[in-house]
Amino acid sequence: MSAIKDLQDFFEEILHLSYIQALLSWDQEVNMQNYKSLEGRSKQVALLEKLIHKRVTSEKVGQLIKEAEQLPNLNEFEKAMLREITRDYNLATKLPEKLVTEIAETSILASKDWREARAKNDFSIFEKVLEKTVELQKEKAEKLDTHPDPYSTLIDLYEPGATYDWIANIFNPIKPKLINFVKKLNSSPDKPNDSIFSKQYDQDKQYALSVEILKKLNFDFSAGRQDIVVHPFTTTLAPMDTRITTRTTEPFPDSITGTIHECGHAFYEMGINKEFHNTLLCSGTSFGIHESQSRMWENFVG
Known part of the structure; x- marks a missing residue:
């Protein structure tokens, strides 16, 4: 069996763990109205995050990547899969296990304060856990260190290859035009009756x-x-x-x-x-x- 096939099989198991994690998160949002149960759920999600991190960062994955990179005649599917696995491995190996699990656990617990703050229209309820979340993300960006600025490092996780400057260069030129457009719409006497929507x-x-x-x-x-x-x-x-x-x-x-x-x-x-x-x-x-x-x-x- 080739290294690329071994990688595919190994990451299929990792993917199934992430699906289980997604199921727990879905159940939390859809069915769990009891805030007391969130602490237990946060431990479950954090454990799965820990198991996933251990597998992705294992020596076995690093060795299989090296072997797969030497294989001749990889097809486009195999090249793409190897690229994504390598990216995941390189990023994950920069992050301490403790940080990864703390981010996962905090994310679940934060939902309680967010829901309460939203219902009561009181930001102060959510402020403390939001500050902790931001600090954890700053630490994550510092550990990853893939770009000169931390925001670009975090952007790259969601939009590979993108940076703050690249995005700003797209939106900054159209920002004043959009603002003027909205002003014209708001000042126009020709307004449809949208009372049905309120x-x-x-x-x-x-x-x-x-x-x-x-x-x-x-x-x-x-x-x-x-x-x-x-x-x-x-x-x-x-x-x-x-x-x-x-x-x-x-x-x-x-x-x-x-x-x-x-x-x-x-x-x-x-x-x-x-x-x-x-x-x-x-x-x-x-x-x-x-x-x-x-x-x-x-x-x-x-």
């Missing part, structure tokens, strides 16, 4: 409508589902098991636009080539590309 509607009916919209969009309910949460998100728990969420407690449009937005994310996940299933290629190319798909469905179709 009304409150029965939450059960909102959800029923969102399901009908998903059916019209051909969302595959045999490979996914929709649930209600505080803040909408999409997660994949296995190939062909993509969960989306929406909320119905806001003014009317949010439940609809949220559903269509998350459906766009799901379409991207569900549309990934089946040959990539159970490999590191079975995910979005980048967060930017992923978000572009959800925005396309929300803004242009919705």
Whole structure:
């Protein structure tokens, strides 16, 4: 068996661990309303993060990467998989296990304070854990040290190859034009009647409508589902098991636009080539590309 096949098999197990972790996080957001249970859940997620980190940073992975790099005639799929595995390995080996698990545990516990702060409209409730989260991310950026500035280091984790300056060069020239455009819209006397969007509607009916919209969009309910949460998100728990969420407690449009937005994310996940299933290629190319798909469905179709 070749080193590339060994790597593929080894990382398939790692991927399954990450799917289990995603399932715990999905269950936390959808079903766990009892804040007392979050401490136990945070320990479970942190343990999985620890196991994943140990496997990714193992000497076995480092050795297999070296052997795979010497293999001749790798096809495009194998080259891409080796590239992603090498990237994961190089990044993970820079991070201490303690930091990785602390970030995972803090992230789960932070959701309690965030929900409470949101419900009471009181930022001070969330402030302390947010400060801790920021400090942990600063430490993470310092350990990774892939770019001259920490923000670019963190951006690169979500948009490989991107930097703060690169993004600023895109948005800075259009910022004043967008501001002027919004001012013109706000000052225009020609305004549509949008009062329907500020009304409150029965939450059960909102959800029923969102399901009908998903059916019209051909969302595959045999490979996914929709649930209600505080803040909408999409997660994949296995190939062909993509969960989306929406909320119905806001003014009317949010439940609809949220559903269509998350459906766009799901379409991207569900549309990934089946040959990539159970490999590191079975995910979005980048967060930017992923978000572009959800925005396309929300803004242009919705």
